[in-house]
Amino acid sequence: xxxxxxxxxxxxxxxxxxxxxxxxxxxxxxxxxxxxxxxxxxxxxxxxxxxxxxxxxxxxxxxxxxxxxxxxxxxxxxxxxxxxxxxxxxxxxxxxxxxxxxxxxxxxxxxxxxxxxxxxxxxxxxxxxxxxxxxxxxxxxxxxxxxxxxxxxxxxxxxxxxxxxxxxxxxxxxxxxxxxxxxxxxxxxxxxxxxxxxxxxxxxxxxxxxxxxxxxxxxxxxxxxxxxxxxxxxxxxxxxxxxxxxxxxxxxxxxxxxxxxxxxxxxxxxxxxxxxxxxxxxxxxxxxxxxx
Numbered sequence: 401x402x403x404x405x406x407x408x409x410x411x412x413x414x415x416x417x418x419x420x421x422x423x424x425x426x427x428x429x430x431x432x433x434x435x436x437x438x439x440x441x442x443x444x445x446x447x448x449x450x451x452x453x454x455x456x457x458x459x460x461x462x463x464x465x466x467x468x469x470x471x472x473x474x475x476x477x478x479x480x481x482x483x484x485x486x487x488x489x490x491x492x493x494x495x496x497x498x499x500x501x502x503x504x505x506x507x508x509x510x511x512x513x514x515x516x517x518x519x520x521x522x523x524x525x526x527x528x529x530x531x532x533x534x535x536x537x538x539x540x541x542x543x544x545x546x547x548x549x550x551x552x553x554x555x556x557x558x559x560x561x562x563x564x565x566x567x568x569x570x571x572x573x574x575x576x577x578x579x580x581x582x583x584x585x586x587x588x589x590x591x592x593x594x595x596x597x598x599x600x601x602x603x604x605x606x607x608x609x610x611x612x613x614x615x616x617x618x619x620x621x622x623x624x625x626x627x628x629x630x631x632x633x634x635x636x637x638x639x640x641x642x643x644x645x646x647x648x649x650x651x652x653x654x655x656x657x658x659x660x661x662x663x664x665x666x667x668x669x670x671x672x673x674x675x676x677x678x679x680x681x682x683x684x685x686x687x688x689x690x691x692x
Contacts, residue, residue, distance in 0.1 A: 409460050411504055415442070415453030420508050427511050437510045441503040445492070446470075454486065458501050466497050535581045538591065545574040549596065566597040566613045573614075592620045 412421040418438070419428045429438060439447075447453035450473040458466040468489040475482050551557055552567035559567070573594045580591055595604065600613050613619070 409458070409501070411458050411501055411508075413442075413453065413456040413504065415447055415455065420504060420511075422505070422508050427508065427515075429511060433511055433514070437507040438504075441500065441507060445496075446489075446500065449473075452484075456500075458497065464494070466494075535578055538577050538581070541593075542574050542577050545593075545596075546571055549574075552597075563597055563601075566600070569614065570594055570596050590622055592622050595619050595621060 410421075410423060413419070414421075417428060418431070418434045419426055420438075421427075442453055444451075446456070446468070447470075452471050454469040454471055456466070456468045469486060470489045471484045471486045473482055474485045549567060549571055552559060552564060552571075557564070577591065577593070594614055597613060600619065604619060605611055608616075
């Protein structure tokens with residue numbers, strides 16, 4: 401038996417619902433995506449026309465275990481009738497199971513990449529349609545920044561105590577971003593956002609000897625700012641969020657797929673942006689009626 405490399409991985413498949421769950425994230429595939437990404441890896445060993453995959457579950461910690469339930473189309477030799485008979489499939493070695501799990505990982509990541517591309521297009525359209533920075537929009541940014549840095553607060557995060565303190569400071573400043581607004585109907589022309597500790601460590605500290613994290617004004621990014629071509633707010637916001645979407649956090653160490661860890665909060669941000677115009681129009685209409 402192969403010796404597993406334990407990583408606290410869990411992955412499950414529902415063949416009937418066309419769903420894969422990895423860690424705390426589930427994705428249901430369309431028929432087209434399932435045929436593209438999953439069918440090639442489950443057929444014919446794990447699933448076929450007359451030997452259907454019902455469910456599969458794998459965990460490698462605290463000990464490596466797996467279970468596969470299938471149903472086979474069989475004949476009743478007494479009546480001559482055919483029926484679906486459920487059973488537990490065990491007729492493979494552990495190395496075959498491990499290869500299957502690796503293939504499922506790739507299929508899951510492939511679907512998340514498709515979601516990422518769709519979101520990027522939607523995000524671009526939403527940003528281009530929005531003029532100015534409203535309170536509801538910055539709250540969406542705040543939630544996104546906090547969600548994408550949640551991993552830094554885990555006790556076994558691969559960072560030093562000093563770096564953890566920097567992340568705490570960054571997260572608190574993100575929480576305070578909405579404080580730059582005086583009212584819910586105010587729209588700002590620009591806003592300052594702190595760089596995160598990874599950007600500081602990789603791109604700032606090596607070129608600024610003796611610096612401390614957020615110890616100078618140039619460690620804050622102004623949107624829109626002088627470094628943005630044409631000073632266009634829409635382009636500034638899209639560039640920033642695109643960069644955030646592409647960041648590779650060490651989330652896999654905690655059995656959290658890094659792509660979905662970004663994709664999920666961005667979906668919330670998109671919904672926030674989509675609600676924003678309606679809320680602002682309602683607030684402006686109410687203010688206008690009260691002034692009459």
